[in-house]
Amino acid sequence: MKHGWKLVGLAAAMSVFGLAGAAAAQDNGVGAAKADIAKYSKIPAFIAAGAPFDAKACMHGKSIMSLPANSSVPFLSTIDAAMTKVAGMVGFDFKVWENQGQVSQWVQGMDFAANNHYSLVDLLAGTDPRALGPQIKAANDAGTTVTGSHVTGYGQPIPIAGVTPIPIDYKEAGKLIAEWPIVKTGGKVNAIVLVTSEVLSTDPMIEGIKEAFASCPDCKFKVIDVSLTDWATKIQPSVQSAVIADPTVNYIIPIYDSMSQFVVPALQITGASDHVKISTFNGTPFVIDMVRNGQVEMDVGENLDWIAYGLLDAQMRKLCGFEAVTDPKIPLMVFDAGNAATAGVPAEASRGFGDAYIKGFKALWKL
Amino acid sequence: MTMSDMTAQRHERRQLWVDRSERIGLIVAWLVVIAAFGIARPGPFLSWANFSTIFGSQAVLVVLTLGLIIPLTSGDFDLSIAGNLTLSAMTIAVLNVYLKLPISFAILAALGVGCLIGAINAVVVLFFRINSLIVTLGMGTFIHGVTLWISNSNTISGVDFALPTAVIVTRLFGIPLAFYYALLVAALIWYVFTFTSAGQQLLFVGRGREVARLSGIRVDRVRAATFLVSGLLGGLAGVLYTGTTGSADPSSGLSYLLPAFAAAFLGATSITPGRFNPIGSVIAVYFLVTGISGLSILGISTFVQDLFYGGALVVAVALSQIVRGRQERTS
Numbered sequence: 001m002k003h004g005w006k007l008v009g010l011a012a013a014m015s016v017f018g019l020a021g022a023a024a025a026q027d028n029g030v031g032a033a034k035a036d037i038a039k040y041s042k043i044p045a046f047i048a049a050g051a052p053f054d055a056k057a058c059m060h061g062k063s064i065m066s067l068p069a070n071s072s073v074p075f076l077s078t079i080d081a082a083m084t085k086v087a088g089m090v091g092f093d094f095k096v097w098e099n100q101g102q103v104s105q106w107v108q109g110m111d112f113a114a115n116n117h118y119s120l121v122d123l124l125a126g127t128d129p130r131a132l133g134p135q136i137k138a139a140n141d142a143g144t145t146v147t148g149s150h151v152t153g154y155g156q157p158i159p160i161a162g163v164t165p166i167p168i169d170y171k172e173a174g175k176l177i178a179e180w181p182i183v184k185t186g187g188k189v190n191a192i193v194l195v196t197s198e199v200l201s202t203d204p205m206i207e208g209i210k211e212a213f214a215s216c217p218d219c220k221f222k223v224i225d226v227s228l229t230d231w232a233t234k235i236q237p238s239v240q241s242a243v244i245a246d247p248t249v250n251y252i253i254p255i256y257d258s259m260s261q262f263v264v265p266a267l268q269i270t271g272a273s274d275h276v277k278i279s280t281f282n283g284t285p286f287v288i289d290m291v292r293n294g295q296v297e298m299d300v301g302e303n304l305d306w307i308a309y310g311l312l313d314a315q316m317r318k319l320c321g322f323e324a325v326t327d328p329k330i331p332l333m334v335f336d337a338g339n340a341a342t343a344g345v346p347a348e349a350s351r352g353f354g355d356a357y358i359k360g361f362k363a364l365w366k367l
Numbered sequence: 368m369t370m371s372d373m374t375a376q377r378h379e380r381r382q383l384w385v386d387r388s389e390r391i392g393l394i395v396a397w398l399v400v401i402a403a404f405g406i407a408r409p410g411p412f413l414s415w416a417n418f419s420t421i422f423g424s425q426a427v428l429v430v431l432t433l434g435l436i437i438p439l440t441s442g443d444f445d446l447s448i449a450g451n452l453t454l455s456a457m458t459i460a461v462l463n464v465y466l467k468l469p470i471s472f473a474i475l476a477a478l479g480v481g482c483l484i485g486a487i488n489a490v491v492v493l494f495f496r497i498n499s500l501i502v503t504l505g506m507g508t509f510i511h512g513v514t515l516w517i518s519n520s521n522t523i524s525g526v527d528f529a530l531p532t533a534v535i536v537t538r539l540f541g542i543p544l545a546f547y548y549a550l551l552v553a554a555l556i557w558y559v560f561t562f563t564s565a566g567q568q569l570l571f572v573g574r575g576r577e578v579a580r581l582s583g584i585r586v587d588r589v590r591a592a593t594f595l596v597s598g599l600l601g602g603l604a605g606v607l608y609t610g611t612t613g614s615a616d617p618s619s620g621l622s623y624l625l626p627a628f629a630a631a632f633l634g635a636t637s638i639t640p641g642r643f644n645p646i647g648s649v650i651a652v653y654f655l656v657t658g659i660s661g662l663s664i665l666g667i668s669t670f671v672q673d674l675f676y677g678g679a680l681v682v683a684v685a686l687s688q689i690v691r692g693r694q695e696r697t698s
Contacts, residue, residue, distance in 0.1 A: 072520040072617070226669050232619030233626060234669050237656065240420045241663030245411040258616075261522060265611045268535055269424050269543060270416065286524040286614065293525065295613070346464075346525065 028187020029215030033179035044331035046360030049313055055090045055365035058320035062119040063093035067109045069126030070101030076125055078349045082308030103131050110135035114142040119319050125150040129160045136162045149311045153204025166314045166328055170201045173281045173300050173332055174208025180279040180298045181251040182216050189219040191251040192242045194259050197225045205255045235262035243270045257282040257299050264295045288347035292340035299335045303353040306330055309361045393637035397654040404661030412664050419541040421660050426545035427608045429652050431627040433552055434600030436643035438593040441572045443499040447507035448601040451484045453620035454514045455605025460523035460615035470527035478602040485598020489591040514617045524614035534610025545607055556645040629680045636687035
């Protein structure tokens with residue numbers, strides 16, 4: 001008899017899950033996507049990545065050097081400027097190794113950090129650890145901790161020993177830029193996804209995109225891979241041909257928003273601007289301007305100032321012997337025509353996210 | 368008629384045939400490419416939308432290639448032309464978006480910047496007698512630094528929409544106006560090269576500077592003019608670039624340099640084989656772009672575009688050389 005009740009319970013549970021699954025399939029994943037978009041459309045709240053600690057005391061006598069992928073990229077120079085400001089506030093030595101993206105300059109920077117006994121050197125957002133194997137080993141041998149920030153997703157390892165990752169939620173960002181068209185089309189997306197596969201963060205973003213579309217049976221997408229150095233010459237013709245080859249394409253998803261400047265003319269020339277929209281990620285100011293002007297429909301943004309606080313929090317915890325941060329709690333936010341102006345006119349990096357995080361970090365670090 | 372007369376006639380006919388086939392070789396190759404992709408994907412590839420897109424989206428590359436062939440004809444290189452494009456585009460964006468100056472003024476300023484770069488190239492090359500390859504390479508790097516400086520390394524969007532309207536939004540026979548601007552520039556250069564004494568002087572200078580000088584041609588003046596015109600066309604390419612994207616960014620324009628050189632050398636294998644010529648250059652750009660569009664429509668990965676670009680250039684130049692070699696052996 002007992003077994004009989006168990007079977008009835010199992011059948012009931014199965015039918016409930018079956019109904020739920022059927023409901024999800026019926027709405028083409030629109031409900032879940034809508035909930036996610038709503039969640040990321042609000043001003044984000046501050047969440048600490050760990051327990052409070054006395055940053056000033058524990059960072060006394062320690063030093064950090066930032067080695068950005070390319071100092072002439074505004075995204076990176078803005079983060080470095082903010083990190084310099086925050087380090088000054090906490091009271092430790094912080095240096096930026098200015099460079100123009102050449103591997104030889106990165107090598108020089110790594111050698112400088114090791115020779116001058118920096119406590120930590122951070123490979124920031126694209127400085128490729130795979131190109132610095134011997135230097136990373138030399139720095140580790142000299143007692144310098146090496147971190148790789150804003151380059152991998154949660155749980156994604158850095159493919160070289162001796163580097164501690166400080167990840168960003170790239171998978172969620174990928175999911176959001178796919179969920180936006182799912183919501184807008186009622187689950188009838190036919191998208192072209194533009195990727196740059198040589199960048200480490202691309203993998204988790206594609207994972208997020210695939211996850212979003214997996215819950216939308218009537219959605220389909222095609223991936224076009226364009227190398228970083230070819231953006232200016234290949235994105236436009238590739239998008240033009242893809243839109244002509246398949247006139248039912250209704251969304252272009254450039255996974256990095258600076259790609260959009262080459263997608264917009266492609267849509268204008270093919271006469272597809274009115275029915276093909278753009279959903280993208282990064283929150284670069286000129287693309288938020290494009291959102292405000294109606295050329296791009298949605299851009300998932302990050303607050304560069306918040307990134308600076310979050311990365312330094314993780315780096316200080318590493319140097320002070322706390323548990324490694326696996327999620328620095330740096331939030332994402334959806335910018336569309338409704339809120340793009342909150343980022344400023346013209347848009348500025350870090351505006352539109354509120355300022356609760358500044359108070360939050362100060363309290364967290366006991367400043 | 369003797370036996371030797373008949374042999375000479377046969378030889379002449381054959382040479383004429385070889386010469387004609389070389390002139391139209393690239394056009395035939397273009398038609399073959401169109402036919403091949405047309406058979407593979409007739410619907411989208413043979414549509415007017417596809418051809419209007421092919422014609423309307425490459426004006427920047429056409430103008431940049433035309434800007435290159437002028438100094439190339441006189442035996443000089445202008446490696447700064449892509450940097451010139453980028454700086455001119457950024458000049459428009461900074462003046463119009465940041466400083467709120469009228470778009471017409473910003474365009475004139477960009478063209479002025481292009482001419483200034485050409486003038487500096489000319490002065491340094493001719494006054495100090497330095498190889499143009501070195502001078503323009505240095506100048507290209509220098510002006511890239513200036514571009515990063517004036518833009519604060521930012522991409523600037525929001526250029527007055529009158530410019531995109533005049534470049535890609537307005538269409539004639541379904542093709543954006545940018546295409547006709549590029550054709551106009553090509554026709555002008557063709558006219559100058561073919562029907563004016565300036566064009567002939569340019570050719571003489573390119574074939575042999577010393578001989579040209581002894582013939583009474585003011586070689587330095589001709590070379591200076593080529594740098595100026597190249598600078599002006601670099602500036603014009605910058606205007607068209609800004610009109611196409613509605614924005615300017617500090618480095619993307621630089622990636623046009625190698626495709627422009629590829630088109631210039633490929634163009635020199637047709638129409639007037641062995642000479643850089645505007646019609647051949649225009650055909651070369653559209654031949655390359657047709658191939659790339661076809662590959663994209665077939666859904667083939669973008670790395671194949673590089674194979675096509677590089678492969679087409681090497682094969683065309685090699686074929687041209689084989690024909691030329693035969694001509695030399697038979698003559």
